[in-house]
Amino acid sequence: MTLNLHLLRMFSTVARLGSFSRAAELLNISQPAISKGVRDFELQVGCRLLNRSQKGVVATSEGRALLKHAEELFAAERAAEEMLSARRGLNNGSLRIGASTTIATYMLAPYLGAFHRAYPGIDLHLVSANTREIGEQMAAQEIDVGLVEGPIEEGGVIAERWRTDTMKLIVSRDHVFATAEEPIDPKLLDKEVLILREPGSGSREIVAQTLAANRIEPLRILEIGSTAAIKQAVVAGIGVSIVSIVSARDQVRLGCLQTIELKGLSIQRALWRLKLPDRTPRPAARVFEKMLDDDMTLSFEE
Template identity: 65%
Template sequence: MPLNLHLLRLFATVAKAGSFSKAADILLLSQPSISKGVRDFELQLGCRLLDRTPRGVKPTREGLALMRHADAVFAAERAAEEELRALRSLDSGSLRIGASTTIATYFIPDYLGAFHARHPGIDLQLTSANTRDIAELMLAHEIEIGLVEGPVEEEGLTSEPWRTDEMALIAGPQHAFARDRTAIDPKRIAHEILIMREPGSGSREVVAQALARLKIDPARTLEIGSTEAIKQVVAAGLGVAIVSTAAAKDQVALGRLKTIEMRGLVILRTLWKLKAPGRLDVPAASAFEKLIAAPVAANAARRVRV
């Protein structure tokens, strides 16, 4: 039979106080109700827990054994209450964030710094993975915030638009594309080695869909599981790639990469925030969501989505 925790509390309080009257004062209950509760508890367990004497009560051998477990139970209860209290505030606790690789590397760091400055007592944990993996972490309740590069169609999750990101064709400075002074015909990509992210990556899906609409089928592709690695390979002269402009700007500024304008093709993608309907957000998650609720890029409305 499962232990009745209310009756366990009555018994433990009486045993520690040494009398029913003192326990009544501690628990703000009447002495008769406590006496009845302890008696009912003894009947349920089938043993005497307290020895009643004119000088008060003392726990029996069985009562002492039960008290040791009661201490552990109520310690766990207090720990749970303290943790929940922390989660309901922004003074302490933790926030687990999952983000697709590009978002984690190029979009989130400034937000993390701003959040820490406002709420230094919150421990931040950032997991970087592809879109599919972030969705699985969200479903498993292993993260509170999920930001991904492509919409997710999973039962138990919804995708909400977060912001707009522009994708750019990049090439090394010695590549033929980089020497062209005008926008290139995007169909020329079909004759190049196209460096792409691994299956499951949101950016890969966006690039593949954009090229498929124009019936561009690259003759050769190379899969690399990191945008940083893709940039280095392209800078070294092996093929071309289409990546986020936010990811490319550092190497473009250094002259190691060039962004190549494509005639009639602008690739815009929506970055997404994952939500689990019915799940109660902790205050830290709500505060972080407010922080990242920046307006969509101003140039998005003037571009043609592909």
């Protein structure tokens, strides 16, 4: 029996992510197509590989055994691609960058622009996802460069400090806090609706840890899976939020939002660069990472 490698890739992606929808998004195919592909693959190999339930997808014992071989196979495939890319140099090829949402949206543009101007023959691919998902993609060697906003628990992935980011409380210009001339008492947040990113987001983890350490319990927590959508909700007066100052800069300058200082409370977080200890970076990745060490024209502070 010859395994269909396309279907094997579908299966291994679903098994690793524990979700058909997330696998479909990563592979850029429809969810019905990936569901059918996995069913066809199970028929081909003659056994059930995945157990499906409302809580998610878990590999069977047969599936786990096959997944190990699949990961080795696709790692060899990527190694071959990297060898050929290295031989081609920096005149062509591709660079896959994964970054958690705030970094991808608000911080990477100057670096991407500088790299593209210097190496126009390299195709750039930027994946934006939350911290947990970027860690998973780095572990699976699906990206060459990984940048995240929060702690990483993915086995085999090393996180090295890249930058420091400041987070601030943002409110609408009509909010009662907007008239404050001095830093406010953080305990006032106990009476507010606080808008946060979804679990798995680095921003969410840092804010939650800070609030818990200071015994701050907002009246309600509203989850929105996009920093841009969070800012719009704050502008509309739905609640307040704590976000990277970089992400709010434009709206603050336009007067739509206002940043508020919290008395005795400064929220700063490390931004992390991900590494795989046993993987030699491709030439394009090495050059891009060197650029990340430069200040460029990007300032993370006002």
